[in-house]
Amino acid sequence: EPEVTQTPSHQVTQMGQEVILRCVPISNHLYFYWYRQILGQKVEFLVSFYNNEISEKSEIFDDQFSVERPDGSNFTLKIRSTKLEDSAMYFCASNHRDLNTEAFFGQGTRLTVV
Amino acid sequence: GNSVTQMEGPVTLSEEAFLTINCTYTATGYPSLFWYVQYPGEGLQLLLKATKADDKGSNKGFEATYRKETTSFHLEKGSVQVSDSAVYFCALSETQGGSEKLVFGKGTKLTVNP
Numbered sequence: 001e002p003e004v005t006q007t008p009s010h011q012v013t014q015m016g017q018e019v020i021l022r023c024v025p026i027s028n029h030l031y032f033y034w035y036r037q038i039l040g041q042k043v044e045f046l047v048s049f050y051n052n053e054i055s056e057k058s059e060i061f062d063d064q065f066s067v068e069r070p071d072g073s074n075f076t077l078k079i080r081s082t083k084l085e086d087s088a089m090y091f092c093a094s095n096h097r098d099l100n101t102e103a104f105f106g107q108g109t110r111l112t113v114v
Numbered sequence: 115g116n117s118v119t120q121m122e123g124p125v126t127l128s129e130e131a132f133l134t135i136n137c138t139y140t141a142t143g144y145p146s147l148f149w150y151v152q153y154p155g156e157g158l159q160l161l162l163k164a165t166k167a168d169d170k171g172s173n174k175g176f177e178a179t180y181r182k183e184t185t186s187f188h189l190e191k192g193s194v195q196v197s198d199s200a201v202y203f204c205a206l207s208e209t210q211g212g213s214e215k216l217v218f219g220k221g222t223k224l225t226v227n228p
Binding site for chain 2: 091105
C-alpha cells in the first residue's frame with residue numbers, strides 16, 4: 001500500500017540552527033501539507049502546497065519557515081533558525097483531491113530544539 | 115474560524131466495553147468530518163469519514179454519524195479490544211481556494227485493558 005514517508009524520525013538540534021525535515025508523498029498525489037503537534041496540544045495546520053507553490057499558510061508559518069519540492073518526489077520543510085518553541089512532532093500529508101481521496105499522513109518527525 | 119472540540123482524555127476501558135468519544139464542531143458551510151487514529155509510534159491514519167449530513171462513516175467496528183442539527187460526530191464502538199488503544203482525533207476539512215486543510219481536535223487517548 002502506498003504511504004507517505006518522513007525522515008528523520010527524530011531530530012535534535014540546537015537553538016538557532018537550521019533544520020530540514022523531509023517527506024516523500026504518495027507518487028500520484030498533487031497536494032502536500034505540513035502539520036505540527038506540540039506535545040499535549042492539537043495537531044495544527046502549517047502550510048499547503050500545490051503546483052509548486054504555497055496555496056495556504058497559517059499564522060504559525062512565518063518567515064522562519066519555508067517549503068520546497070526540489071526534485072518532484074521530495075517535499076521539505078525548512079526552519080531557518082530554530083527556537084525552543086519549535087519543538088514538536090511534524091507531520092507531512094498528501095492527497096489527490098481531484099480523485100476525492102482523503103489526506104494520507106506520514107509517521108512524523110519529532111523535532112527537539114535544545 | 116472553524117474549530118473542533120472533542121472529549122478530554124484519557125479514557126481507560128476494559129476489553130469488550132462500549133466506547134463513545136464525543137466530538138462537536140463549529141463550521142461555516144458543510145465540511146467533511148473525519149476520525150483519525152494514531153497508534154503508538156505511528157503516524158495519523160484515517161479511521162472513518164463522512165462527507166454530508168446524516169452520513170455514517172464506519173470502519174473496524176467504529177462508527178460515527180454526521181449530525182448537522184447537533185454539529186456532532188461522536189465516535190462509537192460496541193466492544194473495544196486491547197489493540198484499539200491509541201489516540202483518536204476528530205477533524206473537519208476546510209476548503210479555501212484549491213487547498214483543503216484539516217482542523218483537528220486535541221485528541222483523546224484511549225487505553226483498553228485486558
